Amino acid sequence: MSSLALLAEIRQSSERLPYEVLKLAEPLLNNNQLTSSTEDAWLVYEQVFLAALDEGQIDLAKSLLHILRTRFPASQRVKRLYGLVNEAAGHPDESQNLYAEITSADPTNVLALKRVIALLKAQGKLALAANELVAYLDTHGNDFEAWLELSHLYLAHHMYRQAAFCLEEVILQQPANHYFHLCYAEINYSMGQWDIALKEYLRVVELSTDNVRGFYGIKVTADRIIEMLASGARAGKSRREPQALSGLENVPQVPVLEKLSLLATERLVAAYSANNAAAAPAKALEDWLKQ
């Protein structure tokens, strides 16, 4: 595959691989292969620019930004990149002024609004960033990326209930993406909402094939619920009153839970033996499953 195609793939997956991007782009830049006739040339320039900032190569970033600026002199998107250079070079105040300038000229510039929030995050003012993000989401409620960011800001403060709410919004917009269901399940597990966690883990393995993290979740959650029900039954018997257990309102019957746990065990063993995984982790896994 050509390096341009690889770069496009990295761009589309939105993974942050600055070192790989720079390595792929180096021959293109040195041989002047990136001309305006190349497909997506300007997107590649922006991508390499961001990778250079991530790697701390400010000079390279500035030379690329100069090229972009000469091509798009009036672009707000390029203007925002100047703010990024200042952020990477350690001048957050200048970036802030620039973003304020962009947003006062065009209050609907979503990218600049998000940068303001990211800048607060970069300065460590997470609570302030969360407040700003809530205000931003008031007007841009269909921005799933922002909901995801807010969810992670809440997670940084261990505010699981709020984080779960944000992920619910994300799932509403992308219901078929199993990674969001997985994260939602894990947050619910952390909160002790076993019933929702189990349901969401099951959704994860429904939406993907042999998702190991999902099956681990099913096994852990199902075993946990069985354990809680057993101890709850004991407590109820001794006290002669059914004890209301939070997070266990809508769980399936114990036989079903046992079957789920067994199924997860089977699939985990199959997944690890199919991939020719190293013997030691597979052995550790089997020991853990047999507990």
Added chain:
Amino acid sequence: MTASNASDGLKTVAKAVAVVAFVCMLHSGYAAREFLLYSKSIGRQDLTLPIEIVLECLGALGVMIFAVVLGVGELKPVSYEAEMKRYSIDGVFSRPSFQVYNHRGRYLRPSRPAEPAAKD
């Protein structure tokens, strides 16, 4: 290499077949028009098209559908799961608009893998 050459050859053949089938369709349309004009001029009452013209048109259409499908580029799997396989969990949770740049990246690899391009 040979596999891609073989599929390239197949694609060229399929495209040629599609063009021929398209010409056949045009021909059947022309024949139908000629038939109707002729029928009217000799005052024939029954204006249904003869079976050869209909068969030519439908046959050419069927061949063209297959040839076009074979002749286009690679088809992608249609399921959402196959699409999701291309994305990793890091990519899905990366949130590019909120990335911060005052991180330790500049100290990780000071050797500089890429130098600034020699551009004016």
